[in-house]
Amino acid sequence: QSVLTQPPSASGTPGQRVTISCSGSRSNIETNNVYWYQHLPGTAPKLLIFRNNQRPSGVPDRFSGSKSGTSASLAISELRSEDEADYYCATWDDSLSGVIFGGGTKLTVL
C-alpha cells in the first residue's frame, strides 16, 4: 500500500475534464513539492508537472497541477484519446528519507 493515495482508475469522454487526486501527509506532500508523471506501457515515464503546478516545456496547458495541505491533484481538460495512460504523483518523504510514488491512476478515455 502506497504512502500516497491515488484512485486506481479514472475515466472521461473526449473533451471532458478529469481530476486525479493524491493524498499524503505532513511529512511528504505538505512540506515538499509534488510531481506528476504520465506512463504509457513499454515506454519511459514522462514528467508532466513539477513543483506542484509547473509544466515542463512541451506539455500542453490542458494539464494542470495544484496542491493544498496534504493533498495534490492533477487536472486534465479537453480530454483526448492519447491521454489514456497511467498517472503517478511523487514527492520526497522526510520521515522515510526517500522518494515516494502514489499507487497510480489508470485513465481511460471512453
Next chain:
Amino acid sequence: EVQLLESGGGLVQPGGSLRLSCAASGFTFSSYAMSWVRQAPGKGLEWVSAISGSAGNTYYADSVKGRFTISRDNSKNTLYLQMHSLGAEDTAVYYCAKDRLGVPTGYFDYWGQGTLVTVSS
C-alpha cells in the same frame, strides 16, 4: 541531448545477484542526483534508491535496504545498482532516472527506457 541507457538486466535465480548500469550523456552527470525506479508486472512505479550528485549520500527504499547498493562513477558518467539476495518480488523493469537537483527530490526530468530483471528458477 540527454540520454540514459540501462543495461545489465536478465534472468537470475532466487538468491542470486545482478548489477545494473546506467550510462548517462548530454549533461553534467556529477551535478545531479540519480535514482533507480522499478515497475513490477502489473504494479505501479516504485522508487528503489537514490544517490546525490557528489555520491556523498545514498538513500534506499525499505524493501531493498541491506540488499541493494547504489553507486556512481562520475568519471565514467555511469550509475550502478548492485543487487543481492534477489527474490521473485524484485522482478521488474528497472528505470534509471535523473533528478533535476543535486539531491534527490523526486523531480525526474529524464528517464531511461528500462532494463528487465526476472528472478526465477
